Amino acid sequence: MPGQKDHANLFDDARSRLEEVFEAIHVHGDARERLKQPNLAMQVSVPVRMDDGSLRVFPGWRVQYNNTLGPAKGGIRFHPDVSQEEVTTLSFWMAVKCAVVDLPYGGGKGGVKVDPKRLSKLELERLSRGYVRAIADIMGPDRDIPAPDVNTNPMVMGWMADEFDHLARGKVPAAITGKPPALGGSLGRVAATGRGALHVLDLWASREGRKPEETTLAIQGFGNAAYHFARLAHERGYRIVAVSDSQGAIYSRDGLAPDPIMEQKTQHQRLHEMVYCDDSVCIAENVEKLERDELLSLEVDILVLAALENQVHEHNVDQVQAGAVLEIANGPVTSYADEQLEARRVPVLPDVLANTGGVIVSYYEWVQNRSGERWAEEEVNARLAERLEYQSRLVLERAEREEISYRKAAYRQGIERIADAIQLRGNCQDSE
Ligand SMILES: NC(=O)C1=CN([C@@H]2O[C@H](COP(=O)(O)OP(=O)(O)OC[C@H]3O[C@@H](n4cnc5c(N)ncnc54)[C@H](OP(=O)(O)O)[C@@H]3O)[C@@H](O)[C@H]2O)C=CC1
Numbered sequence: 360m361p362g363q364k365d366h367a368n369l370f371d372d373a374r375s376r377l378e379e380v381f382e383a384i385h386v387h388g389d390a391r392e393r394l395k396q397p398n399l400a401m402q403v404s405v406p407v408r409m410d411d412g413s414l415r416v417f418p419g420w421r422v423q424y425n426n427t428l429g430p431a432k433g434g435i436r437f438h439p440d441v442s443q444e445e446v447t448t449l450s451f452w453m454a455v456k457c458a459v460v461d462l463p464y465g466g467g468k469g470g471v472k473v474d475p476k477r478l479s480k481l482e483l484e485r486l487s488r489g490y491v492r493a494i495a496d497i498m499g500p501d502r503d504i505p506a507p508d509v510n511t512n513p514m515v516m517g518w519m520a521d522e523f524d525h526l527a528r529g530k531v532p533a534a535i536t537g538k539p540p541a542l543g544g545s546l547g548r549v550a551a552t553g554r555g556a557l558h559v560l561d562l563w564a565s566r567e568g569r570k571p572e573e574t575t576l577a578i579q580g581f582g583n584a585a586y587h588f589a590r591l592a593h594e595r596g597y598r599i600v601a602v603s604d605s606q607g608a609i610y611s612r613d614g615l616a617p618d619p620i621m622e623q624k625t626q627h628q629r630l631h632e633m634v635y636c637d638d639s640v641c642i643a644e645n646v647e648k649l650e651r652d653e654l655l656s657l658e659v660d661i662l663v664l665a666a667l668e669n670q671v672h673e674h675n676v677d678q679v680q681a682g683a684v685l686e687i688a689n690g691p692v693t694s695y696a697d698e699q700l701e702a703r704r705v706p707v708l709p710d711v712l713a714n715t716g717g718v719i720v721s722y723y724e725w726v727q728n729r730s731g732e733r734w735a736e737e738e739v740n741a742r743l744a745e746r747l748e749y750q751s752r753l754v755l756e757r758a759e760r761e762e763i764s765y766r767k768a769a770y771r772q773g774i775e776r777i778a779d780a781i782q783l784r785g786n787c788q789d790s791e
């Protein structure tokens with residue numbers, strides 16, 4: 360059964376979305392060729408001295424995908440299933456998404472094949488520093504700027520930034536984003552992916568005449584992106600009826616409160632092991648435990664996918680009963696499943712637009728680091744809202760005008776910008 364572990368053909372599947380764009384808009388032949396493969400894929404070995412004195416070597420990758428618009432930009436993932444194929448695909452999506460929201464960046468992504476939940480804090484720090492030493496030659500504020508992704512966070516970015524400074528013999532804060540604020544991280548970055556996704560959902564919902572308090576959400580995943588989205592959506596009045604993590608899901612038709620869930624998840628690690636309601640805590644009355652993937656087939660207004668790629672695929676797309684899908688994860692719907700949803704007229708707010716809040720605020724962090732400024736959180740949030748509302752409106756209006764899905768509209772917007780830049784750089788031979 361296809362799933363997150365199954366990365367075979369992930370890149371071909373992702374890249375197939377380019378074909379539709381090439382048929383629909385004029386893209387110079389040379390630009391088409393340039394867009395089909397990464398600029399650089401680096402494989403590294405990261406040796407780590409474990410606490411028991413043994414040495415383990417973890418494979419890792421950093422991939423840069425088309426740097427025409429600017430330096431490569433994108434997160435670093437620590438996960439046992441990471442592969443070069445996955446990292447390449449994620450870097451492709453980064454290139455598209457940065458262009459969709461008009462950032463001066465190409466795509467980048469990194470990963471280490473490791474289960475970080477099995478490492479001590481010191482082992483995790485050695486791994487993070489070792490990975491930076493391995494890829495330092497291709498990093499830098501004008502070359503490639505890493506950031507957090509699955510299982511990496513501000514603490515990991517802080518270690519990585521410190522290691523890069525040691526190697527550079529100076530302070531280079533703009534070489535990594537998503538750092539803790541004390542090390543030059545931008546205020547607002549931690550919540551930015553979830554906040555951005557909520558802006559996109561709100562904009563779409565208001566155009567559809569849909570009110571938050573009449574809208575139910577089921578959210579797959581309860582990590583950084585999902586939690587902050589859930590918290591802000593709950594504040595806004597949306598009713599969250601289900602959430603899941605890698606081990607299970609919980610459901611309450613009365614609605615779930617994200618903050619107490621997060622407090623308990625921090626303590627118990629698994630949603631299925633929490634206390635749902637007693638004298639001291641209540642995340643909701645009437646909580647039911649579900650199998651993890653049962654969440655995907657709940658009858659809700661919006662299915663929010665905020666975990667990993669390939670979650671909705673040919674074997675389960677028929678079971679999706681949600682009225683619409685919001686993609687906060689990268690690539691959570693395969694291209695086959697996407698076509699099925701489109702045929703059933705289930706709107707999908709696509710990853711390359713809906714999850715751009717994180718990289719947008721990473722860009723603001725880079726700008727602040729380069730100019731020596733520190734912006735207030737309100738300013739960061741206001742700039743994020745303004746950019747996302749403007750770029751999202753362009754995508755939604757294009758979809759309506761050209762009678763295409765939101766994903767196709769977003770891809771056309773992004774690829775058009777990259778292709779124009781490739782041609783303006785003057786290194787294309789005009790063969791058409
Ligand atoms: N962080 C960011 O700024 C950005 C993240 N993204 C994307 O958002 C997604 C989530 O990233 P992020 O929140 O940072 O990662 P985290 O590591 O913080 O959280 C991932 C969450 O997904 C859960 N999960 C993993 N597998 C499954 C599964 N099969 N079913 C249900 N839940 C599952 C994990 O469960 P458990 O808690 O049990 O481990 C965890 O709660 C990724 O696709 C990432 O690329 C996109 C843009 C920016």
Ligand SMILES: O=C(O)CCC(=O)C(=O)O
Nearest residue numbers: 433434506508717718721
């Ligand atoms: O903040 C960034 O630079 C990138 C975040 C990321 O990895 C993503 O958008 O998938």
